[in-house]
Amino acid sequence: MKNIGEHTPKNFVIEGAIFDCDGTLLDSLDSWRGLEAVLSQEARVQVTPEERALFTTFTIPEVARYFHEQYGLLRSVDAVIGFIDDYMMDYYAHRAHVIPGVLPFLEACASADVSMCVASSSAQKYLQAGLKSAGIAEYFSQVFSVEDLGSSKREPLIFNHAQQALGTNRATTWGIDDSFYALETLKKAAFPAIALYDQLSDEVRSQAEELCEFAVSRLDELVICDNVLALRTDA
Numbered sequence: 001m002k003n004i005g006e007h008t009p010k011n012f013v014i015e016g017a018i019f020d021c022d023g024t025l026l027d028s029l030d031s032w033r034g035l036e037a038v039l040s041q042e043a044r045v046q047v048t049p050e051e052r053a054l055f056t057t058f059t060i061p062e063v064a065r066y067f068h069e070q071y072g073l074l075r076s077v078d079a080v081i082g083f084i085d086d087y088m089m090d091y092y093a094h095r096a097h098v099i100p101g102v103l104p105f106l107e108a109c110a111s112a113d114v115s116m117c118v119a120s121s122s123a124q125k126y127l128q129a130g131l132k133s134a135g136i137a138e139y140f141s142q143v144f145s146v147e148d149l150g151s152s153k154r155e156p157l158i159f160n161h162a163q164q165a166l167g168t169n170r171a172t173t174w175g176i177d178d179s180f181y182a183l184e185t186l187k188k189a190a191f192p193a194i195a196l197y198d199q200l201s202d203e204v205r206s207q208a209e210e211l212c213e214f215a216v217s218r219l220d221e222l223v224i225c226d227n228v229l230a231l232r233t234d235a
Helices: 029-043 050-053 060-071 077-094 103-109 124-134 157-166 180-188 202-211
Strands: 016-017 115-120 142-145 175-176 194-195 214-216 220-223 228-232
Touching: 016 124, 016 157, 029 050, 029 060, 029 077, 050 115, 077 124, 103 115, 103 220, 115 124, 115 157, 124 142, 142 157, 157 175, 175 180, 180 194, 180 202, 194 202, 202 214
Parallel strands: 016 115, 016 175, 115 142, 175 194, 194 214
Antiparallel strands: 220 228
C-alpha cells in the first residue's frame, strides 16, 4: 500500500466505480478453476502452470479454441463453447456467492452516491445470472462484458466505455480488480485503481501495491468519508 501521506485527499475522491466480477464481487473464480479441471479431464490432458496463468487472461471463445486446437477436444470450437456454456450458467445461477467484505463496501458506495457498474471478461448472461442470484444486481447501473465490445481487459476499451457510461470524471472513477494484467491496463489508461490481492502471488502482490493507490485483501478494509476513500483505522 502506498503511503497515503504522500498524497492530498483529493487524490482519493471517488464518484464512480468500475468493478470486476469474478474474484472481486463473486467467488466465481471457483467456477473457472472447476471448468479448467473439467475440460482437462474431458481432453485427457494435464495443463501446465503456464497454461493455467494464460487461461486467466482468456475469454471463453479463446479457452474453447485453445482446448479444441491444442488438444482436439470435441468436434469443433463451437461444441466446446456449448459445453462451457452449460457448465458456467449452472454455476453462476446456482452456486456463485458474494465475496466477504463486498456488501459493506457496496453499501458505502451507495450511501455516498457513487455511480457503480461492472466490467468483466465473463459473458453478459453469466454476469446477469450471478449478480442476480447473489442479490447485488441492484447496486449497478450497467454491466459490461468484453465479449459485447469485442475486446479484452488487455485493452482499455471496456474501462473507457464504462467510465463514459457512468458519466463520471476519469480521475475520480476507480477500477477495482483482482487481476494484475487488468490493473495494469487501468493504470495505463490513467484510472485510479484498487487491487484485491488474495488471488495474487507474493511477487505480484508487491507489484500491485506499487502500481495501485490501494491494495487490500477485502473491500471492507476501505471506508468512504465525504466521498474520499481511505483505509479503515478501526480494523
